[in-house]
Amino acid sequence: MKKLDINEKRTEAHKKRVRYGYIMALFCAIFWGIWYVPGTFIWNFDVVNDFQMLVSGVLNPDDITNKGFLAAAIMITALNCAFVMLSYFIWNLCLGKAKFSEMKRSIRELRCCTKYYLLGAICGGPVAILGSFIAMGYIGGAFAAVAALAYPVIGTMLSRTWLGQKISHRAIAGVLIILMGSITIYAIALFDDLQKGTSLIGYVGGLMALCGWGIEGAVAAKGIDVSEPDVAITMRFGMESLIWFVVMLPALALLSIPVYEYAWYMISDPIILLTLVMLGLTFGFCYVAWYKAFPLIGVGRGQAIGSLYGLCSVIFLVLFIGVADAIGEEPARAASLVIGAILCTIGTVIMFTEKTGEVQCLRDTGESQGEDSGEDLP
Numbered sequence: 001m002k003k004l005d006i007n008e009k010r011t012e013a014h015k016k017r018v019r020y021g022y023i024m025a026l027f028c029a030i031f032w033g034i035w036y037v038p039g040t041f042i043w044n045f046d047v048v049n050d051f052q053m054l055v056s057g058v059l060n061p062d063d064i065t066n067k068g069f070l071a072a073a074i075m076i077t078a079l080n081c082a083f084v085m086l087s088y089f090i091w092n093l094c095l096g097k098a099k100f101s102e103m104k105r106s107i108r109e110l111r112c113c114t115k116y117y118l119l120g121a122i123c124g125g126p127v128a129i130l131g132s133f134i135a136m137g138y139i140g141g142a143f144a145a146v147a148a149l150a151y152p153v154i155g156t157m158l159s160r161t162w163l164g165q166k167i168s169h170r171a172i173a174g175v176l177i178i179l180m181g182s183i184t185i186y187a188i189a190l191f192d193d194l195q196k197g198t199s200l201i202g203y204v205g206g207l208m209a210l211c212g213w214g215i216e217g218a219v220a221a222k223g224i225d226v227s228e229p230d231v232a233i234t235m236r237f238g239m240e241s242l243i244w245f246v247v248m249l250p251a252l253a254l255l256s257i258p259v260y261e262y263a264w265y266m267i268s269d270p271i272i273l274l275t276l277v278m279l280g281l282t283f284g285f286c287y288v289a290w291y292k293a294f295p296l297i298g299v300g301r302g303q304a305i306g307s308l309y310g311l312c313s314v315i316f317l318v319l320f321i322g323v324a325d326a327i328g329e330e331p332a333r334a335a336s337l338v339i340g341a342i343l344c345t346i347g348t349v350i351m352f353t354e355k356t357g358e359v360q361c362l363r364d365t366g367e368s369q370g371e372d373s374g375e376d377l378p
Contacts, residue, residue, distance in 0.1 A: 021296030024289040025305035031286035033145070033312025037320050038278040039080075039133065040141035045272055048072055051262040066201055071252060073137060073205075075259050077130045078244035079266065083280025084287070085241055088234045091288065095230065102231045116223030117236045123216040125240035126248070131208025138202030141321075143185075145313035146337055147206030149344035150182035152303035154214025174304065174350035181343030182210075184336055214303070220291055221299045229291040237287070307348045310341055 042048065049061055056068030092103075128148075135144035153175050223232050252259045266272045286309075293302035 017296050021293045021302065022305065025293040025297065025302050026308070028286050028289035028293060028302075028306045029308035029312055031282045031289065032306065032309035033314075033316050035279065035282040035286060036136065036141040036145050036313040037316050038275045038282070039136050039144075040317065040321065042076055042272070042275050042279070043072075043137040045266070045269075045275075047262060047265050047269065047272065048076070051075070051258075055257055069137065069201070070134070071257055071259065073130060073133045074244075074248055074252065075263055075266075076137075077125070077133050078249055079263060079276055080129065080133070080279045080283065081125060081237060081240050081244050083276050084284040085234075085237050085280075087280045087284035088237060088288075091284070092230065092234060102228050103234065114235075114239075116219050116226075117232065117239050120216045120219045120223060120236045121239035121243060123212045123219060124236070125243055128209045128212025128216060131205040131210075131212060134205030135202050135209065138205065141317050142314050142337060143202070144206060144209070145317075146185050146310045146341045146344070147182075147203075148209035148213060149185075149307050149310045149341070149348075150178050151210050151212075151214040151217070152307055152348070153178055153182075154211060155217035155299050155303040158215065158218035158299075170350060171301075171304075174347040177347030177350060178307075178344050179347075181340040181345075181347060183340075184343060185340030217290075217294070217299050217303050221294045224291060224295050229295065230288065233287050233291045237284075304348045307344065311345050314341060 049064075052064045052068035052072045053059065053061060054068070055071045056063065056065040058064060058068075132144050132148065135147055156171060156175055220232065220236070223236070227235075249259050249263075267276070290302065290306055293306070296302075297305075
């Protein structure tokens with residue numbers, strides 16, 4: 001049997017890490033895409049509609065105001081976070097006591113990383129995830145998914161300016177195509193709604209998701225430099241839980257909004273509870289895979305492959321709720337959504353098919369985050 005020299009061993013180890021990073025990013029896209037199915041379903045329950053009408057002070061669902069809608073979006077996002085944390089508790093129990101020991105060590109000895117967890121929690125929770133639920137509830141799951149597909153653009157730019165990671169010409173070409181796709185997604189639908197005088201809160205939610213997840217990707221990469229990924233993601237959602245259950249929900253309660261009562265009604269209903277469990281499991285493991293991919297293949301590439309969630313979400317939504325409900329019945333809007341999704345997917349594939357030596361997580365100095373070889377993958 002031929003013995004490998006040290007350089008060949010390093011090259012082989014590098015290839016295995018990159019392949020594992022690809023797999024994690026692909027799992028992220030699949031779980032993320034599935035998440036939009038229960039995320040869309042949850043807006044159709046009577047409890048949620050009753051809560052919106054109560055907060056809006058109306059008797060007709062067609063008269064629900066933005067106040068009632070936003071209160072419901074905050075309640076749903078908080079419950080989503082709670083069930084994600086439950087899934088992480090089970091996940092860490094399965095991984096063993098070592099993860100809890102690492103968590104304690106991170107809190108005690110690596111206090112510098114907590115600012116990254118907090119910033120990631122703010123960008124991911126009250127910005128990105130809340131914005132995505134707003135878009136799902138107002139415009140639909142398919143738009144909410146596709147509207148945020150340009151988030152790798154922000155993540156890639158931040159990884160270049162803040163983290164000092166290299167961006168190849170191929171990655172730049174992919175970014176430009178994704179931008180074209182995003183403009184296509186927003187342009188026709190936004191122009192149509194502006195003419196009709198329709199509220200633009202759904203589009204604001206889509207932009208919140210786009211910006212929030214783009215920024216969080218760069219923040220996550222920085223935090224993972226000083227903490228293990230499973231611990232980082234658990235603590236990041238732990239801080240998001242504090243934002244919802246210590247700040248946001250009590251603030252709604254002080255405004256005489258019965259958010260706790262309706263949250264309990266939702267948890268007490270077996271069907272809604274199952275929907276919340278599905279939200280927690282799919283989104284929880286999506287984030288696990290997302291955070292594991294960054295130190296292996298870099299922010300830009302990890303986000304680019306993760307962007308395949310848009311295509312996955314449209315497929316799952318069509319399978320579970322039908323074509324008309326998933327992408328709409330208006331031909332122009334449906335066409336802009338599909339064309340935009342195709343363009344974003346093409347841009348993603350272009351970024352994804354870079355040579356390994358050009359992967360974005362390589363520093364300008366030639367150093368890497370765990371990647372030493374510039375060899376092409378077979």
